[in-house]
Amino acid sequence: MPSNRIEVNYTPNEDFHLLTNYLFSTHFIFTIMRQQILLFVVIILTFGCKDHETSDMSLPKYVEETHSYAQPNIAVIKHLELNLDVDFETETIEGIANYEISAENASEIVLDSKYLDIVKVTSDGVDTEFELGPFDQQLGQALRIKISEATKHITIHYKTTAQTEALQWLDPQQTADKTHPFLFTQGQAILTRTWIPIQDSPQIRITYNATVKVPSNLLAVMSAENPKNKSADGSYYFKMKQPISPYLIALAVGNLEYQAVSERTGVYAEKSMIEKAHAEFNDMEKMVIAAENLYGTYDWEQFDVIVLPPSFPFGGMENPRLTFATPTVIAGDKSLTSLIAHELAHSWSGNLVTNATWNDFWLNEGFTVYFETRIMEALYGKDRANMIALIGRQDLEDEIEGFKGEPEMTKLKLDLTNKNPDDGMNSIAYDKGYLFLRTLEEAVGRDKFDSFLKTYFKTNAFSTITTEGFIDYLNVHLLEPNAVEFNVDAWVYQPGIPKNQAIIVSDRFKNVENTLQDFISKKFVEVAKTKDWTTQEWVHFIRNFPDSITIADLKRFDVAFDFTNATNSHIAMVWYEQAINHDYHEGNVDQNIEDFLIRVGRRWYVSTLFKAYKRNGKVDEALAIYEKSRDNYHSVTVNTIDALLDYKK
Numbered sequence: 001m002p003s004n005r006i007e008v009n010y011t012p013n014e015d016f017h018l019l020t021n022y023l024f025s026t027h028f029i030f031t032i033m034r035q036q037i038l039l040f041v042v043i044i045l046t047f048g049c050k051d052h053e054t055s056d057m058s059l060p061k062y063v064e065e066t067h068s069y070a071q072p073n074i075a076v077i078k079h080l081e082l083n084l085d086v087d088f089e090t091e092t093i094e095g096i097a098n099y100e101i102s103a104e105n106a107s108e109i110v111l112d113s114k115y116l117d118i119v120k121v122t123s124d125g126v127d128t129e130f131e132l133g134p135f136d137q138q139l140g141q142a143l144r145i146k147i148s149e150a151t152k153h154i155t156i157h158y159k160t161t162a163q164t165e166a167l168q169w170l171d172p173q174q175t176a177d178k179t180h181p182f183l184f185t186q187g188q189a190i191l192t193r194t195w196i197p198i199q200d201s202p203q204i205r206i207t208y209n210a211t212v213k214v215p216s217n218l219l220a221v222m223s224a225e226n227p228k229n230k231s232a233d234g235s236y237y238f239k240m241k242q243p244i245s246p247y248l249i250a251l252a253v254g255n256l257e258y259q260a261v262s263e264r265t266g267v268y269a270e271k272s273m274i275e276k277a278h279a280e281f282n283d284m285e286k287m288v289i290a291a292e293n294l295y296g297t298y299d300w301e302q303f304d305v306i307v308l309p310p311s312f313p314f315g316g317m318e319n320p321r322l323t324f325a326t327p328t329v330i331a332g333d334k335s336l337t338s339l340i341a342h343e344l345a346h347s348w349s350g351n352l353v354t355n356a357t358w359n360d361f362w363l364n365e366g367f368t369v370y371f372e373t374r375i376m377e378a379l380y381g382k383d384r385a386n387m388i389a390l391i392g393r394q395d396l397e398d399e400i401e402g403f404k405g406e407p408e409m410t411k412l413k414l415d416l417t418n419k420n421p422d423d424g425m426n427s428i429a430y431d432k433g434y435l436f437l438r439t440l441e442e443a444v445g446r447d448k449f450d451s452f453l454k455t456y457f458k459t460n461a462f463s464t465i466t467t468e469g470f471i472d473y474l475n476v477h478l479l480e481p482n483a484v485e486f487n488v489d490a491w492v493y494q495p496g497i498p499k500n501q502a503i504i505v506s507d508r509f510k511n512v513e514n515t516l517q518d519f520i521s522k523k524f525v526e527v528a529k530t531k532d533w534t535t536q537e538w539v540h541f542i543r544n545f546p547d548s549i550t551i552a553d554l555k556r557f558d559v560a561f562d563f564t565n566a567t568n569s570h571i572a573m574v575w576y577e578q579a580i581n582h583d584y585h586e587g588n589v590d591q592n593i594e595d596f597l598i599r600v601g602r603r604w605y606v607s608t609l610f611k612a613y614k615r616n617g618k619v620d621e622a623l624a625i626y627e628k629s630r631d632n633y634h635s636v637t638v639n640t641i642d643a644l645l646d647y648k649k
């Protein structure tokens with residue numbers, strides 16, 4: 001077992017309790033002597049629970065990390081009781097955070113806090129001293145709270161401020177229905193500390209309960225057990241009984257409705273979106289079943305998706321029990337729902353087995369892309385899965401090209417000391433991570449790889465793992481027993497892509513490439529040849545225009561396929577990118593690009609387009625649009641685009 005595995009005291013599996021209940025039931029008592037039962041129980045306690053043998057008394061081991069001030073080796077939070085008052089008038093949350101803590105000879109407990117107004121701190125109900133350390137642009141401040149040997153609970157009274165980076169407060173015009181305001185949070189990677197003072201490291205695991213007060217015409221939902229209807233007075237109570245890392249605490253407040261897809265899956269959305277969202281995501285239960293068949297039971301009971309307003313900075317965010325999603329995933333034909341498979345997969349890779357530090361981020365995302373692709377294969381077949389994988393393969397190629405001057409950024413294991421963890425959120429973690437796992441799968445065979453992964457998730461459930469811990473585990477449980485030689489170190493610690501990479505092939509994509517060449521060389525578009533094409537084929541078609549493509553070619557395509565007015569967000573985005581690359585200004589394309597950039601805040605889309613302007617020497621055009629769109633973006637998108645365009649307010 002890897003030495004740097006962090007264990008917590010939670011077993012989702014209730015078999016043990018069922019067994020003890022049975023052993024003490026009258027029926028059983030009559031059949032066997034009590035003493036023997038006790039002996040049996042002792043044996044089970046000693047050997048049966050080996051996997052989770054921690055006690056609350058001892059503090060687990062934590063690995064060094066540079067993105068949190070917390071010192072959990074000395075004093076650590078265990079459970080959070082939150083009391084929040086959400087005020088849309090002042091755009092602030094007033095909070096009381098009560099923590100159950102565990103400490104060993106500690107005189108203080110250190111939390112992370114950024115842009116928070118800390119009003120008062122008590123320890124077991126009595127005012128206690130606290131101190132906020134120097135402010136760091138990335139990390140915020142250390143919040144040092146005095147405790148004694150006997151301290152069991154600390155309570156922090158605080159308020160969020162206008163600078164908060166996690167929260168985005170939206171006016172009604174920024175929502176789908178345009179009638180009510182909206183609020184959502186984004187915690188990953190290190191933003192939870194801007195709305196809750198907390199030990200904001202992925203190595204921390206806590207359970208939480210929350211009481212949240214919102215205006216009575218709005219519904220509040222969290223990464224927890226959720227209400228399905230509005231309450232009369234705007235008060236909601238939440239319970240998250242499985243321990244999660246702080247970056248997964250999430251809240252959304254809006255005029256939301258719920259529609260179930262199955263008993264354990266469903267969607268939250270605004271009224272004008274709910275039917276569309278429900279239709280788009282109606283394979284959710286099938287996805288959960290496929291995922292369980294692959295890598296073991298879904299341990300979070302409920303899997304819902306909330307469709308957020310279009311400024312949401314990500315495609316999706318795997319908040320436990322309630323994935324947050326961009327509305328741009330709703331294409332009307334389920335063609336972009338691999339994103340839901342992706343966030344679902346995080347219920348294992350990420351939420352159950354969590355990267356110990358942000359340098360190990362590829363463990364969250366690479367595994368998730370692999371798992372996502374397997375879910376898509378199970379539901380829709382190999383063709384679709386391989387097309388998705390090949391789109392990622394091309395993203396990876398582009399990313400490596402973009403890091404030409406910084407090859408160390410193309411390693412899976414990163415060193416993000418003094419950097420924002422966001423810098424590691426790119427195609428390397430996702431698509432190189434995927435390619436590594438796919439190559440491994442091909443080396444050992446799918447059956448062995450699947451049973452390895454299944455055991456990996458089960459053994460490490462509700463704990464944290466480092467890259468080194470994973471490599472140890474891989475060697476001991478997969479490579480050595482099967483006598484497989486594999487260049488793991490090259491994949492993980494070297495830049496670029498090793499030579500033994502799996503080669504992904506798609507006949508459909510080959511056909512797309514041939515068709516594209518044919519259309520260009522004949523200066524003629526045969527629409528019939530494309531009639532069965534899927535979104536993935538269109539994306540591939542557009543992304544593979546040769547550098548020499550002419551305005552006349554582009555116009556011919558646009559007339560035939562109306563790319564400029566595409567309603568599929570992915571197709572629109574890659575077409576706009578080509579329009580920028582090739583100075584294509586026909587019809588309403590310029591207006592559509594501007595409207596898209598103003599309405600949509602999804603960072604991947606927005607940054608792809610602004611990067612295209614920059615690459616093509618059109619920073620002024622980009623800045624003219626950015627002046628109009630910036631206010632609509634969440635802070636994570638703002639930070640990325642400010643840096644990209646060197647924007648000064």
Ligand code: BES
Nearest residue numbers: 188189314315316317318339342425604
């Ligand atoms: N967990 C990520 C989003 C994230 C990563 C937020 C790092 C903050 C820091 C999420 O699961 C994700 O990967 N989203 C992707 C979609 C996916 C289909 C690749 C996205 O938002 O584009």
Ligand code: ZN
Nearest residue numbers: 342346365368
């Ligand atoms: Zn992800």
